[in-house]
Amino acid sequence: MQTYRLNVNGQAKELTVDPGTPLLWVLREDLKMTGTKYGCGISACGACTVHVAGVATRSCVVPVSLIGDRPIVTIEGIGQDRVGRAVQEAWVREDVVQCGYCQSGQIMSAVALLKSRPRPTDADIEQSMGGNLCRCGTYVRIRKAIKAASQQLA
Amino acid sequence: MVYSDPAMRGSYAVLILIACLAWLSTLSPAQNPGQKAVATTREAGLAAWQQVFSVLTYPRCINCHTATNYPQQGDDRHRHLFNVVRGPGGKGVAGLNCATCHQSANADSTGVPGAYNWHLAPLSMRWQDRSDNILTSPDVCRSLNDRSNNGSLDGPGILRHHETEPLVLWAFQPGRHRDGTERSLPPLTHEQFVAATRIWVDAGMPCPQ
Numbered sequence: 001m002q003t004y005r006l007n008v009n010g011q012a013k014e015l016t017v018d019p020g021t022p023l024l025w026v027l028r029e030d031l032k033m034t035g036t037k038y039g040c041g042i043s044a045c046g047a048c049t050v051h052v053a054g055v056a057t058r059s060c061v062v063p064v065s066l067i068g069d070r071p072i073v074t075i076e077g078i079g080q081d082r083v084g085r086a087v088q089e090a091w092v093r094e095d096v097v098q099c100g101y102c103q104s105g106q107i108m109s110a111v112a113l114l115k116s117r118p119r120p121t122d123a124d125i126e127q128s129m130g131g132n133l134c135r136c137g138t139y140v141r142i143r144k145a146i147k148a149a150s151q152q153l154a
Numbered sequence: 155m156v157y158s159d160p161a162m163r164g165s166y167a168v169l170i171l172i173a174c175l176a177w178l179s180t181l182s183p184a185q186n187p188g189q190k191a192v193a194t195t196r197e198a199g200l201a202a203w204q205q206v207f208s209v210l211t212y213p214r215c216i217n218c219h220t221a222t223n224y225p226q227q228g229d230d231r232h233r234h235l236f237n238v239v240r241g242p243g244g245k246g247v248a249g250l251n252c253a254t255c256h257q258s259a260n261a262d263s264t265g266v267p268g269a270y271n272w273h274l275a276p277l278s279m280r281w282q283d284r285s286d287n288i289l290t291s292p293d294v295c296r297s298l299n300d301r302s303n304n305g306s307l308d309g310p311g312i313l314r315h316h317e318t319e320p321l322v323l324w325a326f327q328p329g330r331h332r333d334g335t336e337r338s339l340p341p342l343t344h345e346q347f348v349a350a351t352r353i354w355v356d357a358g359m360p361c362p363q
Binding site: 019020021022044056057058060063066110112113115124130131132 | 235236237238239241247248249250251253254255257258259261262263264265266268332
């Protein structure tokens with residue numbers, strides 16, 4: 001067991017866990033931030049995506065020991081950000097969500113995309129969101145919402 | 155014996171010269187110190203290159219020296235799962251970067267390999283064709299010799315790259331799979347790989363035909 005100090009959504013968090021514990025379980029079990037979801041556990045579905053130092057990161061495969069002092073942003077904190085807020089609002093306007101389980105990860109990846117490419121093409125969206133799976137098949141509405149957020153931010 | 159006749163002295167000198175040339179012609183390169191250095195060094199260089207080539211084309215290395223829009227994974231060199239693509243800088247695309255999963259060190263608890271600045275080699279350093287077939291030894295050798303395609307590295311630069319580049323070092327300490335089994339290692343140790351590279355570089359980086 002080892003003690004870590006993490007910066008999560010701008011707040012300092014201290015916890016003592018096994019160094020190999022995936023960040024996902026630190027967030028969900030130790031910090032009780034359950035907005036980030038467990039999907040596959042092998043980085044195949046994207047449901048667990050958070051931002052680490054601004055990079056969309058699969059928290060299910062990143063041990064807490066490798067986070068260091070890089071700031072973490074989760075779905076609970078993404079709305080504090082201008083782009084994050086625009087994406088969440090677009091998600092609501094376009095009624096993207098069906099069951100909702102994958103949508104935390106979808107939003108986190110969409111925000112990372114828009115911060116890098118404010119005017120993404122369809123190809124950009126396909127490639128950047130290609131690692132986020134949705135069993136309900138909301139992909140068409142996700143694309144529409146990303147473009148809507150892009151226009152709102154322009 | 156003394157030849158007082160100048161004509162005879164000239165004939166004798168020619169005979170001695172011919173005899174010397176004949177004797178020299180019977181020597182193998184190994185018996186001729188001057189030739190030995192050149193012939194053995196090139197030979198050793200080519201042999202060392204084959205050792206280097208065996209590492210470069212091992213999955214731990216060649217999986218990220220593709221000619222395609224994606225990296226490969228595993229000893230069977232299958233296409234990287236999860237729709238991972240090369241991206242403009244070889245580091246994936248926004249929202250799906252290499253760093254989305256690969257951190258600065260191996261994550262043995264989750265089975266994800268990692269090292270500093272995880273990325274694909276640029277297309278100019280591809281060692282495969284677009285059908286994922288590994289290029290031949292002469293082709294890869296010529297590619298490494300081509301400074302317009304190899305990151306402008308000269309021989310010492312290539313040696314230094316093999317000695318210190320974190321992704322090269324990773325290949326020799328690639329960590330574990332999720333099930334706890336070790337990833338397979340290249341056929342040489344890192345020390346042997348560097349030693350073979352040094353011999354090849356010192357020999358002038360010769361390439362097989």
